Structures are given as structure tokens and as C-alpha cells.
Amino acid sequence: MNPAVPSPDALEAISSLCQGRWDHYYTRAKLSSDPVYSAVSREVHGSALPLLDIGCGIGLLAHYLRACGQNAPVTGFDYDARKIASARQMAEKAGHHGLSFAAGDARTGLPEFSGHVVILDILQFFTKSEQDALLTAAAARVAPGGKLIIRSGLQDDSWRFRVTVLGDYLAKATFWMKAAPTRYPDAAQFQRVLGAAGLKVRLEPMWGGTPFNNYLIVGER
Numbered sequence: 001m002n003p004a005v006p007s008p009d010a011l012e013a014i015s016s017l018c019q020g021r022w023d024h025y026y027t028r029a030k031l032s033s034d035p036v037y038s039a040v041s042r043e044v045h046g047s048a049l050p051l052l053d054i055g056c057g058i059g060l061l062a063h064y065l066r067a068c069g070q071n072a073p074v075t076g077f078d079y080d081a082r083k084i085a086s087a088r089q090m091a092e093k094a095g096h097h098g099l100s101f102a103a104g105d106a107r108t109g110l111p112e113f114s115g116h117v118v119i120l121d122i123l124q125f126f127t128k129s130e131q132d133a134l135l136t137a138a139a140a141r142v143a144p145g146g147k148l149i150i151r152s153g154l155q156d157d158s159w160r161f162r163v164t165v166l167g168d169y170l171a172k173a174t175f176w177m178k179a180a181p182t183r184y185p186d187a188a189q190f191q192r193v194l195g196a197a198g199l200k201v202r203l204e205p206m207w208g209g210t211p212f213n214n215y216l217i218v219g220e221r
């Protein structure tokens, strides 16, 4: 059975936890249009394992999962201290139990953890060796019965990949994103690194009405 899908009112309730007007509108638009949150919710549906969200931003995934009725603990981890402070304020305002947020750089270490691990839209900021190290460290934190759930743009020879690169450079030029992309992973890299870490890997397109070359990558233990 699929998990409950949050109503527009539930998504509005999450947006209204944001402090600033910008975060409020961004959150409402993002939660109602981005297919990745419902995809993660489907992947972990029915599991009581805790979840580590690497690059959690202001913690939208945690709130989305709570709105789907999923009550397992969620730990968010991000190197942007401002976002972590906002994530903590929003969780407190919502009154949810079991949400915690920690500041740190995923290139230099991850919290001790065992459960599901999620990495959404950050691998392109890392070098190839940093990507391999993060994937290996994340896979080591996947418990038996758990999943490593990743969304990433994939490097290939498609027109979608060229549009993805252009979009990320535009996001940097307009100050939407702090950093320009460094390197996009390719499909074989996930099979190689996560396979070596003992995970069974599947990849599926996550284009969701956009021209970008996004994929959902799931490694299961």
C-alpha cells in the first residue's frame, strides 16, 4: 500500500513554519511540485528505521514524512549553519518529536548512524573522489533492511544532461545556489561504489516534467 499523500493544507502548514517570506514561498512551491519527497516517502513507507538526510537544507523532507504519517526519527545534516538553525526552529514550532538537526560538512565526516540514508541534490558539488567517499560512508550507515536513497543529475551524452549543467550554472550566476557544480556522477559509479559496499542498486529517471537529467538511485541492504 502506498503512503498517504499530504493535502495542500498540510503542505501549507509546513510552509507556514518558515520564518522569512522567501523560505515560505520557496517551501510551498518546492513541496507541491518536486516529486522527490513523495518518492522518498514511498521508499521508506512501512519501515520504522530512522533516517539520516545528508544535505537536509531547512529540513523539508522531515516535515513531508511527518505529513505522510511517518513517525520514525529523522536526523538532518547540512553544512549551512543558517539552514540548520531554521530547521531546528521549524521542528520546534511544529512540535514534532524525533527530529534533530546537526551542522557539519559531509566531505569531512558523517554522524554515527544506522538506518535509511538520503542524499538529495548535493553530489554535483563534490569531486569524484569526494563523491566516492561520501557514497561509501553513507552506504556504511545503511542498516539491514534499510536503503540509501539518492537523487542526482547523471552525467551522460543526453540533451537532458546538457540542460542540467546549464541550469546549475544559471542557478549559481543568479545566486540561487552558493556553488557552481563540480562534477556529476554517472550510472556506473553508483553500481561500482554502492555494489562494493554490499548494496543492491537500481536507478530510475526522475524527470518529473522538467528538462533535467535527474535520477532516483536506490541502494538496498
Ligand SMILES: C[S@@+](CC[C@H](N)C(=O)[O-])C[C@H]1O[C@@H](n2cnc3c(N)ncnc32)[C@H](O)[C@@H]1O
Binding pocket: 054, 055, 056, 057, 058, 059, 060, 061, 077, 078, 079, 080, 083, 104, 105, 106, 107, 120, 121, 122, 125
Ligand atoms: C539543493 S539543496 C537540497 C536541500 C534539501 N535536500 C531539500 O531537498 O530541500 C543542497 C543542500 O546541500 C547542502 N550541502 C552542500 N554541500 C554540502 C556538504 N559538503 N556538506 C553538507 N551539506 C552540504 C547545502 O547547504 C544545501 O542545503
